[in-house]
Amino acid sequence: MADAPKIRVPKTAKKGEIVEIKTLMPHIMESGQRKDKDGKTIPRKIINKFVAEFNGKPVFSADMDPAIAANPYLQFNAKVNESGTFKFSWTDDDGTVTTSEQKIEVA
Amino acid sequence: MQQISRRTALALGAAGAAFSVFGLGTGAQATPETAAAEIAKFAGGKAPVAGKITIELPEIAENGNTVPLAISVDAPMTEDDYVTDVLVLADGNPNPGVATFHFTPLSGKADASTRIRLATTQNIVVTAKTSKGAVYTASKLVKVTIGGCGG
Numbered sequence: 001m002a003d004a005p006k007i008r009v010p011k012t013a014k015k016g017e018i019v020e021i022k023t024l025m026p027h028i029m030e031s032g033q034r035k036d037k038d039g040k041t042i043p044r045k046i047i048n049k050f051v052a053e054f055n056g057k058p059v060f061s062a063d064m065d066p067a068i069a070a071n072p073y074l075q076f077n078a079k080v081n082e083s084g085t086f087k088f089s090w091t092d093d094d095g096t097v098t099t100s101e102q103k104i105e106v107a
Numbered sequence: 108m109q110q111i112s113r114r115t116a117l118a119l120g121a122a123g124a125a126f127s128v129f130g131l132g133t134g135a136q137a138t139p140e141t142a143a144a145e146i147a148k149f150a151g152g153k154a155p156v157a158g159k160i161t162i163e164l165p166e167i168a169e170n171g172n173t174v175p176l177a178i179s180v181d182a183p184m185t186e187d188d189y190v191t192d193v194l195v196l197a198d199g200n201p202n203p204g205v206a207t208f209h210f211t212p213l214s215g216k217a218d219a220s221t222r223i224r225l226a227t228t229q230n231i232v233v234t235a236k237t238s239k240g241a242v243y244t245a246s247k248l249v250k251v252t253i254g255g256c257g258g
Contacts, residue, residue, distance in 0.1 A: 018216055062206050063207040067206075068205065068206055073222050074220070079184075
C-alpha cells in the first residue's frame with residue numbers, strides 16, 4: 001500500500017468526552033463491476049474491513065462492500081475515559097492489513 | 108485430516124447458499140426484494156420498527172461515484188443499552204450491500220459517515236439492532252444523475 005491513511009483525532013479531551021474521529025484511506029476500491037477495454041471484468045479489490053480500538057478495546061468497526069467510494073472515508077465517535085492510544089486497521093481483499101496509531105491525552 | 112462435523116457442514120452449506128443469493132448478483136440490478144431478504148436475515152426474524160434512525164444524504168447526487176452518507180441512531184449508548192450493528196443497503200445497486208457498522212458503548216454515539224457509490228436513483232435502507240434486541244429501520248430516496256459502479 002503506497003499511501004498512508006489520513007486520520008484526525010483530537011490531541012486532548014476531557015474524561016468521558018465523546019470525540020469525533022475522521023479517517024481516510026487512499027485506495028482504489030475496485031468494485032469488481034467494471035470491465036476493461038477488452039470486455040474482461042476487472043477483479044474486485046477493496047478494503048473490506050475497518051477496525052478502531054482504544055487501549056485494546058473495540059470502539060467501532062465497519063464491514064465494507066464495493067458500494068463504498070474510492071479512498072474510503074469513515075467518520076465516527078469515541079468516548080474517552082482515560083489517556084491512551086487509538087489503533088486503526090484496514091484490511092484489503094488481498095489480505096494486506098494497514099495499521100495506524102494515534103495518542104490522546106485525557107485530563 | 109480434520110473431521111467435519113454435521114453441524115459445521117450444515118453451517119458451511121447455509122453460508123454457501125446465502126452467498127449465492129446475495130454475493131454473486133453481478134450484472135443484475137439488486138431489487139427491493141433482495142434488500143428486504145438481507146434485512147430479514149440481519150434482523151433475525153424480528154420485524155423492524157420505523158424510526159430512531161436519521162439518514163443524511165443529498166436529495167440529488169450529481170456524481171454517483173461518491174455520495175456523502177451520514178447515519179445516526181438515537182440510543183443511550185450505555186453498557187446495557189446500545190446500538191450494536193447497523194446495516195446499510197442500496198436497493199438499486201448491482202449488489203445491495205454498502206456497509207455494516209459495528210458500535211460499542213465506547214463509541215459514545217451511534218453515528219457514522221462515509222461516502223458511497225450509487226448506480227442509479229434509489230433508496231438507501233438503514234437497519235439498526237440494539238443490545239436489547241430492538242430492530243429499527245429507515246430509508247431515504249436519493250436521485251442520482253450520473254451513476255457510479257462503473258455505470
